[in-house]
Amino acid sequence: MAAMKREETIDYNIKACWHAISRMYNQEAMQHDITTSIGFVLLNIDTEEGTPATKIAPLLGLEARSLTRMLKTMEEKELIYRKADPSDRRLVRIFLTDKGKEKKEVSRRTVKAFNKSVREVVPEEKLKVFFEVINHVNRLLEEKKIKD
Numbered sequence: 001m002a003a004m005k006r007e008e009t010i011d012y013n014i015k016a017c018w019h020a021i022s023r024m025y026n027q028e029a030m031q032h033d034i035t036t037s038i039g040f041v042l043l044n045i046d047t048e049e050g051t052p053a054t055k056i057a058p059l060l061g062l063e064a065r066s067l068t069r070m071l072k073t074m075e076e077k078e079l080i081y082r083k084a085d086p087s088d089r090r091l092v093r094i095f096l097t098d099k100g101k102e103k104k105e106v107s108r109r110t111v112k113a114f115n116k117s118v119r120e121v122v123p124e125e126k127l128k129v130f131f132e133v134i135n136h137v138n139r140l141l142e143e144k145k146i147k148d
Contacts, residue, residue: 042107043108053071
């Protein structure tokens, strides 16, 4: 079997595409004094009810330690505040400040604009196949069915 060029590998294409998306998001985020990662955290915090800190890391595929540092940075930037859950004092909920709500809206608009742009040029049937394939890859990884 002929050697596969890196451009033909699935992981290379996913990574190259994600890096391009990430650069685009970071350029936008920098104009608003946040990062892409902070934008994603903001998008995953419930604006009304707050979100338990323990629920955020798994939503983003982050380690708890990484999230802890990011939440500290977000507090320093006055984007969030922490508050004990009234029904379970051991649980800490993360809430958005007014500034955090503004930055969340910027993040939401940026993500929506990117998705709209892609949907304008990629036919729906191709997107359906893309999502099927990417879900298969994710399932393989979750089930650890990768073979040598």
